[in-house]
Amino acid sequence: MSFKRKLPSSTTSYPGTRPCPSAPSILISSSGIPSLDDVLGGGIPLSHSLLVLSPDPYSAYASLVHKYFIAQGLISSHQVCVVDPHAKQLVDSCMWVRGTLGPSSSTADDEQEADRGDKIKIAWRYESMRQFETTVSHSQAEEEYCRPFELTQQIPPHIVDKVSESGQLSLIWDHSTQGISRLQSILQRIDDVLSRTRAEHSKATTVPPVRISIPSLASPHWGDLDPSTILRFLQSLKRLLRQYSFACAMISLPAHLSRDSVEEGWIRKLAWLSDSCVSFAAFSGDPSLEDLFPRHHGLFHIHRLPTPHSLVPPSDRFSQLRGIANSANGGGGENNLAFKSTRKRLVIETLHLDVDGGISERRTAPAAMSTDVVTPRPARFPEEPKPEPYAQIGVELAGAVGVANGDSAKSDRPKKAKKKVVFHAEKPELYDF
Amino acid sequence: MIPGFLDFDELRHGGSLYLITDDVASPATFLLHRAIHASLKKASGNRCVIVSSEDISYWKAIAIRSGVNLDDCQRSGTLNFVDCFDALSLPSKPFVLSQNEHDLSLSLLFRRIEECLAAHTTGTPFIVIDDVASLEWTGLSPTEVSRFVRALVSLARRFDATIIARQHVLGSPTPNLATRILLELCAVHVEVLPLATGRSGAVTGEIAIHRGHAAGRDQELKVVPRSRAVQYKLSDHSALFFQRGTGAGIL
Numbered sequence: 170m171s172f173k174r175k176l177p178s179s180t181t182s183y184p185g186t187r188p189c190p191s192a193p194s195i196l197i198s199s200s201g202i203p204s205l206d207d208v209l210g211g212g213i214p215l216s217h218s219l220l221v222l223s224p225d226p227y228s229a230y231a232s233l234v235h236k237y238f239i240a241q242g243l244i245s246s247h248q249v250c251v252v253d254p255h256a257k258q259l260v261d262s263c264m265w266v267r268g269t270l271g272p273s274s275s276t277a278d279d280e281q282e283a284d285r286g287d288k289i290k291i292a293w294r295y296e297s298m299r300q301f302e303t304t305v306s307h308s309q310a311e312e313e314y315c316r317p318f319e320l321t322q323q324i325p326p327h328i329v330d331k332v333s334e335s336g337q338l339s340l341i342w343d344h345s346t347q348g349i350s351r352l353q354s355i356l357q358r359i360d361d362v363l364s365r366t367r368a369e370h371s372k373a374t375t376v377p378p379v380r381i382s383i384p385s386l387a388s389p390h391w392g393d394l395d396p397s398t399i400l401r402f403l404q405s406l407k408r409l410l411r412q413y414s415f416a417c418a419m420i421s422l423p424a425h426l427s428r429d430s431v432e433e434g435w436i437r438k439l440a441w442l443s444d445s446c447v448s449f450a451a452f453s454g455d456p457s458l459e460d461l462f463p464r465h466h467g468l469f470h471i472h473r474l475p476t477p478h479s480l481v482p483p484s485d486r487f488s489q490l491r492g493i494a495n496s497a498n499g500g501g502g503e504n505n506l507a508f509k510s511t512r513k514r515l516v517i518e519t520l521h522l523d524v525d526g527g528i529s530e531r532r533t534a535p536a537a538m539s540t541d542v543v544t545p546r547p548a549r550f551p552e553e554p555k556p557e558p559y560a561q562i563g564v565e566l567a568g569a570v571g572v573a574n575g576d577s578a579k580s581d582r583p584k585k586a587k588k589k590v591v592f593h594a595e596k597p598e599l600y601d602f
Numbered sequence: 603m604i605p606g607f608l609d610f611d612e613l614r615h616g617g618s619l620y621l622i623t624d625d626v627a628s629p630a631t632f633l634l635h636r637a638i639h640a641s642l643k644k645a646s647g648n649r650c651v652i653v654s655s656e657d658i659s660y661w662k663a664i665a666i667r668s669g670v671n672l673d674d675c676q677r678s679g680t681l682n683f684v685d686c687f688d689a690l691s692l693p694s695k696p697f698v699l700s701q702n703e704h705d706l707s708l709s710l711l712f713r714r715i716e717e718c719l720a721a722h723t724t725g726t727p728f729i730v731i732d733d734v735a736s737l738e739w740t741g742l743s744p745t746e747v748s749r750f751v752r753a754l755v756s757l758a759r760r761f762d763a764t765i766i767a768r769q770h771v772l773g774s775p776t777p778n779l780a781t782r783i784l785l786e787l788c789a790v791h792v793e794v795l796p797l798a799t800g801r802s803g804a805v806t807g808e809i810a811i812h813r814g815h816a817a818g819r820d821q822e823l824k825v826v827p828r829s830r831a832v833q834y835k836l837s838d839h840s841a842l843f844f845q846r847g848t849g850a851g852i853l
Contacts, residue, residue, distance in 0.1 A: 194663070397740055397741040398741065400736075401740040401741055404687070404736065411659070437625070437773065441733075441770055442736065478659075479664070479838045480631060480635070480664065480837070480840075481806075481836045481837065492803075493803040494803065502799060502802050502803075503801040503802070503803075
């Protein structure tokens, strides 16, 4: 007798969405990046917001994540609203899928690219084995949920025109106001879009999800905004999304507002007033970290994870990258995460130390038989004088005379009789180690 | 497992304030739910007032998993939900972001709580304030927030109610004004801490319990210092508590 979980009738999922694994009454939608979906516990829950921070001023990884988010929404026939003064340019530069959907060869291409990049010399017996996996790969079975976008492919212009004319894509901005008034106006427009979508599909069984992208909140184009106003906006947007179970939002702040230096506890405040908060801390501003982690482009930090109708984020149980579910019994910790942007995609993966300097290589004392025969140690000081022989010290004791030198001390203890070896080999030299 | 730990069955009355501080890495939402469910499951006619900026659907979803139907409680009058966000906004402008107009609304929020307490005279009232810190973060002055807190404690004493207030801490060595006021007025301070070594699969966080300034000489209060903090592990709708080092036998 098999039991099936009874799902509420209202969780009929729209294409590109699926029920949340820990709260089936909530739908989740893909961010467009499989590894980011894994970290979030499957995807971005509808009626929730995701704040993506990028504190490095020399890179644009937050903008890249927004392009994935927008592209995934457009290809899944979701409604997409982009709130930015340069929204059109952002949409035109989105990535796209390669030709027709088919078996994705991106994983194999990326592996070859990684191998080409840094070929580690390993023993011949291990060459045929695959490297251990450090990220979640794109599976063909999930292509309906998360499409295999490639950074080398750009969204075709005719698709942008088509979605703009049909109303699937909305570009929101208010040129007539500034500062706080602009924020209020934008919130009102988002509310209008969501209420109109609900009204248009009031008789339908499912409502198409609405994705709201705010790629650069509080950038200089938005005017002068103090931190409390930004926090209030995030809180208002979070409450607005709760009223519409079919909408989700991705927000990013500019680099100077993505750091803790804005005010005391700034990142914590942002995390509290959003449903989820992550940051892509690129190494561009710190050359020492680039040398330390040459295979990655930055560290991925998790500040808060979504908890849709639950006390525990579904990511704790279902995320492979974070590794908490695997370590639950053993009490292990969470994996460190990093990201890299290959030629074709943005990937979040587990961060491990390289062969040199790894835990297995750590030594607290030199090995007993270690001799440096690889390279002769160069003389530190070529003109160092040779060490003079130790002075000979004569020790004269009553009844015993001994000479002590720096090499070894000979004692006058009675010598023990040598043990006799019973076995005598015909060829003793074979057993000389 | 520690039986009866923080089950809020023996809450002190007469305007006692339970202060719960937490961090974004170890949110104390589970303690608020635990207190609410314990209060509403009692047959002695407790009344609960929840003051929160989170939508009520979230509270309902967690409560139903613990066997508490908040819809029924609202209909019977044992539960009042005060939407903090709505109370801070003017009806004509749902997305008020200006600070000036907020100065009016904290008094509106206070009056709404007072109406809820005065609506029913039977049963023991119990007030849960989800988030005091965000009032200050989103533009209200620290002075205004601290006055609101003091007024609320005075209101609770008038109605012989117990308050449970959650305050987010930001990791600073010196607490802000609202936190200092709350620490001064509280009888019990429950501190929810993340693990120092980071997130773990077996343990979610730690809890320490301190005596508040208003506790007086209450000998029944069980203090749990940080050095012997109780650890907990969360599930979807509840928490398990255990002493350090005993998790393997329980989990």
